Amino acid sequence: MKDINVKETMHEMLLRQMGAKVICYVGKQCYVKFNIEGYEISYAYNINSKEKYFLQRVKPYPMVAGVFEDLKDVVTLIEIDVEQFRNVISSGKFEKFLELNKKILDTARNLEDLFLYYKVDEKMFDEIMKEIDDVREKIMNSAAPEKRVYFKKDPETL
């Protein structure tokens, strides 16, 4: 605890010297880990400045899960998420899904690096936009009601 305080103070000082406003709350950062058939499914949640719970999935791929009023909601979401992962892992197509997801996340990073480090032709953005729209359309079309297998919670983006 004391070591954390020293590190925190040092970095806070450097950030303040950079002009940042730093507010650190005495709170909790919790890590939740599951092992489902050899796959690690893990989450992290902390209490944010508005005393709400900020939940993130850490593994098998990172994703912001949302901000919740109540810890009970965090537990419910994790429960549903884990159940969904259990289902997809048993489907036998999980490895391929992970590979695809990793590629999408890597592509997002590539795009950011391209934009931040290089001079980019605006036309190229339009081309990428079109290709992404195609991919999204493909995803939307595949989400046909008759193919739905999970009903405890509605999808958030489809």
Next chain:
Amino acid sequence: MNMMQLISIGVFVATFIIIVTEKINRTVAAMVGAMILLVVKIIDQGEATRFIDYTTVGVLVGMMIIVSIIKRTGLFQYLAIKAAKMVKGDPMKIIVLFGIMTAVLSAFLDNVTTILLMIPVTLVIAKLLKISPIPFIMSEVLASNIGGTATLIGDPPNIMIGSEAGIGFLDFVLNLSPVIIVILIVSVYIIRNIYKNDLHVDEKLKEHIMKLDENTAIVDKKLLIKSLSVLGLVILGFFLHEHLEYESSTVALAGATILLLFSGIEIDELLVEVEWPTIFFFISLFIIVGTLEEVGVISMLAKLVIELTKGNLVITGVVILWSSAILSAFLDNIPFVATMIPLIKGLGAISGMNIMPLWWALSLGACLGGNGTLIGASANVVTAGVMEKEGYKITFKDFIKLGFPLMLISIAISTVYLLIFQLR
């Protein structure tokens, strides 16, 4: 020797050995010792409660709360940046100024807290100057143990001595501050000279220090004003507590309560920062040593000491000073002082000698002795741990090479002081 005395000694020695060897957590070890005495009915619950020195406990809790509020204001960072800029980033002067600053802060706050507040800002400054932070940190940690000796509230042994011997804050300041100022100046000067070859930096790097803005360190101006006002009142209260017939714990706890009331910070957030293991360590030790006193072991020891020293005040004083310094360099000084307090009281009761100089000898020996080795004081152990995590290893050998000779010099100065002004 009867069975109760034998069991009490057995529990005390076993607890002491476990604390020293650090086989299990020192608080747990002390709690086990105290509980054994209660369970085997050497003492009962009422007696155990009577042995606890609530003045010491109150001062510790009160000051821990006050400090945990003040440190949120960014005051210490502000002072450190201001000091570094005042000497225009010159590391030779920073080492002296930070050492003195740490000593002064340690005189009013606990040493571990002070050093933990100084380390982050020192690391940043050393990083900006592109030099090792070790010289600065060594100067600060040694100065924190020296500064803590100067006042009643600076170091736990002093709180215990003050409470048990009925010595006030002003008495500590008047009797110990002069010699501590001399020891501090000599020590900081020696440390600076030892490290002076490691403290050369490019003039351009000093400009980085001048670019630091001390005002950004102040996180909450309103809280700072409230905290400083209360701290000022608390310090004034410490100076006047005997005159006003208040216990020092009343002053510390009253200050803490006022700050709790006006700071607006959640109480559970603050109470988490009170070092409860330290508080329980003290409570348990008081029970163990109180039992030794109750069953007559301490008075037996006191008689033995009088036989050995023939009741000579000068010899007793010098022996207490040097033995407590050497032992405190290797042992936890809190259980040591807890044992010595009833012993010195016993010496006074049996021989009728003026024991006041012996309290100063015990305080100087036990507090300054902490500088002798890396394990001599909590501040040293905590500093070494934190620095190791930051990638700077302070080994036992490194520490003893600087700390032990400095400790011997400070005890030699203390001996001269006691012989001239106290042991007469």
